[in-house]
Amino acid sequence: MIHFERTKLANGLTVIVHRDKTTPMVAIDICYNVGSRDEHPDRTGFAHLFEHLMFGGSKHIPSYDEPLQKAGGDNNAFTSNDLTNYYLTLPKNNIETGFWLESDRMLELAFSKSSLDVQRNVVIEEFKQRNLNQPYGDVWALLRQLAYKVHPYQWPTIGREISHIEKATMQQVKDFFYAHYAPDNAVLVVAGDVDFDKVLTLANRWFGHIPNRAVKQRAIPQEPEQTEIREQSVVRDVPNDTIYMAYHMADRLDPMYYATDLISDVLSNGNSSRMYQNLVQKGKLFTELDAYLSGDNDPGLFVVSGKPSNGISLETARKAIERELDRMKQERVTEYELEKVKNKVEANIEYSEMNYLNKAMNLATNEILQDAGLINSQVDFYRSVTTTQIQEVAQHLFRHANCSVLNYIAKKSEHVES
């Protein structure tokens, strides 16, 4: 259970405070309700590029990092399809430096040309390092493109191609800022040994007069129901064939989300899971096999990915996966099996609440989703899932027509074996 207090400033900024008396540090998390799903299809990767520019100086502060380091602070940020999250930690008696820095860059960026020029390049190198120059680095780009034809989840956060990043202009940067970076489109969370009134005073002082920017509700084209199976095969210079099977699933606020998550746990979370026991350990059909959710707010993907063992074809591999998925549809899981995955979820939630920064981030991302209080009802949501629901969700999820298959085939050349 995470206790928190919440209020909204006059300009629309939501402020949440969680008191954790065990730490000498304080975490400040600012989450903006903008992600790669808000991008124009010809300018993908922009939300993430923009995240880099947020560190290139703001209206009154030429350098973001240096003053924070002077206060003993550290920081980072990430961009997802749905949101952009900035977080910092610093000793609690230096909390005001965090408010000063974060409010100034919400107020207005410096919009420096040199920062844009350099960060374009940094992001291109990041693109290469994480995606282009890594074995299997383009899997998500391919899979998203296959599974989504309409929804902007069809491109990855880093962007569809390098040229989109190369072409970003200062005018676009400015437009993006005023369209999305605003108190009425953000959540501020403070976690640490601080009291609510003090945080509220600071929030009003530093953020209170930033104008409400009347951020428009997004109108994101939703993906129509998939009506037939899709399949794509690519050949790449990788050591092993790999199969990816993606199924459209419920959105994050759908009650069925929790049953879907538990299905992935029954199938592949831990050494006792079904797919690991049956297909990796006993069947020796795979050396790696996982089932997981893409974790998006809008309807996301349930993905099964597996590396077949030597001598096992992708076709055999796929049939083996389908057999396990069919079993989920045809038979109910046992009460014991369901109890086991629920226990694990509950333990994991307990582990995640050990850290004040983790708690701040979870409060912020849940508030962006709908309500920070969701984190305290999660255990109950998971606990209330029944074996019947698991079966019903599996029947709806694992339909042939709902599936996109990516065959990632290893180029047959001599492997470097040293």
Next chain:
Amino acid sequence: MLNRNTQPPVNPIEHIDMVKAEKRLLSNGIPVYFVNAGSQDVVKIDFIFEAGTWFQEANLIASLCNSMLEEGSVNYSAAGIGEEFDFYGAYIQLTADQNYGYFNIISLGKHLKTILEITENLIKHSVFPQYELEVLIDKNKQKFLLENQKVKTLCQKKFTQVMFGESHPYAITNKLEDFDQINREMLLQFYQSYYHSGNCRIIAAGQIDESVLALLETHFGGNDWQGNTINAPKYEISPDPQKFHHVEKANGIQSAVRMGKFWVPKNHPDYHALSVLITIFGGYFGSRLMTNIREEKGYTYGIGSFVLSLKHVSYLIISTEVGNEYIEPTLKEITIEMKRLQTELVSENELETVKSYLLGEFLRDFDGPFALAGSFKAINDFGLDYSFYDDSLHVLRNITSEELMRLAQQYLNPEDFYTVVAGAFMSSREFT
């Protein structure tokens, strides 16, 4: 009127509450170090054995032996072990590094009694089933092939070979064929030699009360799992005389770079001051390397310098991945940054920044049960006590720019560094 142009007053970090690990001996002499902290009902217990690659007679033995500890014991099959840990939401983390083999568990306090009962059987009575071993080897072969496609892996391997010589255990020399040389008996022998009470210490963190200590005594304090003391083998380092090396990886669009040299151990009088120097050089986001090579030139997504302290040797390493077209300018700029530290005094402002940053890091290193246990392990591995951190704080608060420049002149000479680049073919030339 709100002044946005000036930073709010910064309060220096005066006090750091170092919750120290306490020590208890089990009846059989195993030391238990524990940190009782945290508000969550969570316990992490590390069983640490002197069973790293240093002790193995052939590649892969230490790590495969370690991995097999959750693949079957006298009372539990591999599937049964998975079943129990999953049911209680507990985790086993098995790792082996150059010096140690770890059997770490994380559990909710309320299930610890059961988890420790199982853990006892796994640690004391592992059976190394042949079938599970074959499955594990197949899995690891595929992982090996995947890792070997990454320029950073190729670079790190070559770097350790160049620094230590291929026959030294700190050099990573694993080959695909090595997997075919491994058999059950080799692992069993390694297990019997190194995973026993005479070769073990325990570090526990979280809600550790007397009942947890009593459980440890019950399950691990007896004389039923003694072994023979084995003299650690001795190895000599034989660095490659050539300082620059290239590893070919066709078709890559980025290359991995490692530059490094041998470094002073943790008990050396210059160690703490050098840590400040290396932080300025490449140890944080505002470092010289990050500022110059990422934030000003945009050659890379990230570059850093770190000191790696192993039990017998320490070394400094600079690591980055850069577009192939930026390799030469990156190497040049790294050298320029070393020379700058040797010839120009670090400004008061920069020194103030890095001191504050490191004090903040210090607070983080002593915040929460797992961080506290990590900070303890970082000294305990080297036979040091908490005065190490007192010294570190003292140096951090008092170090001067003049001292840093002197250290840079002594320790950051570009000609002492080994350089390895892994990536697409480049014309061979001298990098100096």
